Amino acid sequence: MSTPPNRHVGLAPSLWIMRFAPLIAPGARVLDLAAGSGRHAVFLAGRGASVLAVDRDAVALASFAATPGVQTQVVDLESGAWPFAGERFEAIVVTNYLHRPLFARLQSALASDGVLLYETFAEGNEAFGKPTNPDFLLVREELLERTRGSLTIVAFEQGVIGGERACVVQRLAAVGPARRWPPPLSA
Helix, strand or coil: CCCCCCCCCCCCCCHHHHHHHHHCCCCCEEEEECCCCCHHHHHHHHCCCEEEEEECCHHHHHCCCCCCCEEEEECCCCCCCCCCCCCCEEEEEEECCCCHHHHHHHHHHEEEEEEEEEEEEECCHHHCCCCCCHHHCECCCHHHHHHCCCCEEEEEEEEEECCCCCEEEEEEEEECCCCCCCCCCCC
């Protein structure tokens, strides 16, 4: 069976993920949660990471499954048991996805010196389009509140971003408490 072509070829990684990718060491084990088309999994594997890309869409995962450094796994993250119990990742990347019951599981799966890069839609996005359901929109400073006391915040943003389609987002880059301080940032 041949691998279907990646229907999102050319879709660039998030600027936020690219900006803070230097926090992820080459060879790091990375969990790309709700990986979708694989834009971040492919990007991080290209930087030398060993990426586990998970999503419930088997077709989307198949479109980049042959990428060196990427392993894919079909998982419905919103039903059933957490599939990574007892596992640790040096980095976890989440973009354009929100399922609040996973926050505690993500933090327990992050290595004590690991990196969490999170970017998704926030309240106020209703003015620009989907998602509009509050279940899929972070409330003001929610990422900060959910990581306060357990991770060290490297950077946080919230507000309207422009581009092809304006939207409201929250973005967080954080490291575990065992991470050497200060972490190196790119210029």
